[in-house]
Amino acid sequence: MTETTRTADGTAGRSVDVAAEGTRIAANIGRVIEGKPDVVRLALVVLLAEGHLLIEDVPGVGKTTLAKALAASIDATVRRIQFTPDLLPSDVTGVSVYDQETREFEFKPGAIFANLVVADEINRASPKTQSALLECMEERQVTVDGVSYELARPFLVMATQNPIEMEGTYPLPEAQRDRFTARVSMGYPDREAELAMLDERATTDPLTTLPAVADAATIKELITAVGTLHVAEAVRRYVVALVDATRRSPDLRVGASPRAGLQLLRAARAAAALAGRDHVLPDDVQALAVPVLAHRLLLTADATLARRSAEQVVHDLLATVPVPRGR
Incomplete structure (x- = not known):
């Protein structure tokens, strides 16, 4: 599908081919996530729907790798938050700090201020810290001390979590689950994909050389076209x-x-x-x-x-x- 985007004043901009751009990004991610085209496609669907993705499965099947591969494929700001039991809400959203020189409070942005936020093992943090994401995910803004700060667009939270039966995990609040557009399970790779992974990743990590094939401006145009x-x-x-x-x-x-x-x-x-x-x-x-x-x-x-x-x-x-x- 090719669409002509519109600029802020209503004039026609350049044409974007959503299917072609999506295929390029999916192929790039496929260099790291082998044998999971449906999972990669769902991640792209959520990105272009301007939503958020929850990746749930047992440890070691590539949940974080998928999130990082998508982030690396887009030349945009990326932050990773490792959710732990001692993580504070202010670590996510930011905090106002008093400046002795200006005698005013200055806002220090948290890790949520990025185009793509990888929330790794989100259910290992307390429900209070998990809830710090509610406003960010729904309203694309952060409110600290009564002042609201807009988040960058596009904005995507890709969260990974282990099944809640596993030790040291907390169930996500119902309000937060409802803010995730989709949930996907990675599943184990097939034998051929796992064999190829053993051969290719014995000495190198393909994530380190994965190039960006799109940028934030292109993703915004694709979202508009969709x-x-x-x-x-x-x-x-x-x-x-x-x-x-x-x-x-x-x-x-x-x-x-x-x-x-x-x-x-x-x-x-x-x-x-x-x-x-x-x-x-x-x-x-x-x-x-x-x-x-x-x-x-x-x-x-x-x-x-x-x-x-x-x-x-x-x-x-x-x-x-x-x-x-x-x-």
């Missing part, structure tokens, strides 16, 4: 029907929020653009329903005892909600 994609009323009604179905499911005590519907539609737009289309199909919504909705849902006690998962519930809803036909 926002212009046509979405038929039938597709919008389908998104609303899916979200509403989660609220009426007997297996769920908390369904998807209105924010979930907004983010599902934004992600579907990004997926359609990466596929080279200028309109969204119901297939785009269906393909993203599980990663966008499942992590927000809370199962009932009976569903938990029956060993149901939120992913299974979403799959069942996809099979029952009528799919619109035609464009």
Whole structure:
């Protein structure tokens, strides 16, 4: 899909090909993350939907590597925050410090002031520190001592976490989970990819030589182009029907929020653009329903005892909600 962007005064800017740019970035990340094209594509979808990505899996499968590879592929400001039990909210957002010379308080920005923020092992910090990200992720700003500071655009939080059953982890607050556009699990690589990794990374780390193939300005243009994609009323009604179905499911005590519907539609737009289309199909919504909705849902006690998962519930809803036909 090629779109002509608009400048601030409304005049036409240069044309951007979302599918071509996405393919270049994905290929670059694929030099480090082998055998995971679907995971890489979802990361790009979240980036172009101007959302945030939660990467959850056991240690050692490449969660941080994916985040760092995406960051390295874009020539933009990048900060990494290692979440630990003693991390303070001010370490994330920043703090006002009194300057003896000027006799005024000066704001010292925290690590959140970057285009791409890698929040490594986010669930090892206390809920209080995790909650410091709430305003940043939703409103793209930080408020300290009553003063609000805008964050740079594009702004993406890529958080990694281990399963909460593991020692030394805290569950993410429900409000924070809802701010993540999608959750993805890396999974183990197949045998061929793992064998290639053993051969190629015996002496060198490909991340150290990974070049940037896009910059922040290009990503902003891509995000703008994605926002212009046509979405038929039938597709919008389908998104609303899916979200509403989660609220009426007997297996769920908390369904998807209105924010979930907004983010599902934004992600579907990004997926359609990466596929080279200028309109969204119901297939785009269906393909993203599980990663966008499942992590927000809370199962009932009976569903938990029956060993149901939120992913299974979403799959069942996809099979029952009528799919619109035609464009």
